[in-house]
Amino acid sequence: MTTNRRDFLTAAVTAVGAAVTPDLARAQEHDHDHDHDHQVVPSDPALRVKALESLLVEKGLVDRSALDALIDTYEHKVGPRNGARVVARAWADPVYRQRLLTNADAAIAELGYGGLQGEHMVVVENTSKVHNLVVCTLCSCYPWPVLGLPPVWYKSAPYRSRAVIDPRGVLREFGVEMADEVEVRVWDSTAELRYLVLPERPAGTEKMSEDELASLVTRDQMIGVARGALRGQGDRK
């Protein structure tokens, strides 16, 4: 993009909301030494997106009820509970676990999950000797059908930059101290494969049902920034 093109674009995208509020750049650059309530300044992106949506609906380019359905899907239907069910099944059923590790797409589909940004899944297994950590250093690739949309920290520069060069330091910030004898494998999802970590089944869970097992599994374990443990054991978080 040329500089002119960029300026034009910035102008175009801010103009939609500019009549009501100063643009984001000016709002951020203004002097913060004085005391006033920033909440009274309307959120600029909110107005811009609202104006853009109205324009696209009016032009017949988007259907508002489709937008509602998309948001509802990822706010209420698709999230890390799906992944937890996959993990619990793998813990409870060794044959399923094997299928999951060798053909993740089919095994995950058995539980009714799959689709957008999880079309091609890979499951990597933690053991006492191997710990897996997933990142997308280039953007925000993440297995939506089993984990939902990624948290802000996963998409942030600190995580994306450091997970590959200092995974043990990142894990420490999440309260996980990795022993020297454990091999840390970082998976940078640069292509269309999406990764899910199969955490180690915690000790003392032998008699638990699959539902109870699923309730132990957290999103962070399935990204690889937490280790599985019963309450009060192991990890701080």
Place this chain on the structure above:
Amino acid sequence: MNGVHDLGGMQDMGPVEAEKNEPVFHEPWQGRAYAVTRAMGAWRKWNLDASRFQREQIAPLDYFRLSYYERWIVALVELMLKNGMVTPAELESGKPDPGSAKQTPPLTADKVPILTSKGVPARRDVAATARFHAGERVRARNINPAGHTRLVRYARGKTGAIHVDHGVFVFPDTNALFLGEKPQHVYSVRFAARELWGEQAAPQDSVYIDMWDDYLEPA
């Protein structure tokens, strides 16, 4: 493109700040930005690689200044302008240009469950020669294309080993520029952490990177 989006290995970006009980969207506009982007993608005027490339072209200072979904909206607006789906005048006024015909959206609510559950597969069922095989030593090529690439800078010129062949996938470097899908094998390549980062890395650690055939050469 050697852009600021290619963050792997950069330092001093600050601590990772995880939020407890984080909502899917912090503010309603973020959900709308997400959904509008997906719904406009259903017109198939561009592809996933092209939209990633568009976000990568946000000026470096803006890339960090803008929040995640603001970047999505900036890129979406640019893609719509490029494809003549909206005009600068419409963006300014917030109203359709006089006389413009009303269209019919391809993505309706009843099609959302199909989109989300079927997805948009990038695997291609076509024959392509696998130049490399599991266990083979490979080197990531030292290329610096000005266009879109998924070959991370931190691995260029580094030597690793093929872990697994994932099969044949669309090649983003050409697809993002609408130069064809050029389907080819994607491999998971294992790089020793010390090959990438030197002695400061733990000797037993490694980074697995998914790489297209064109990114690799024999080592």
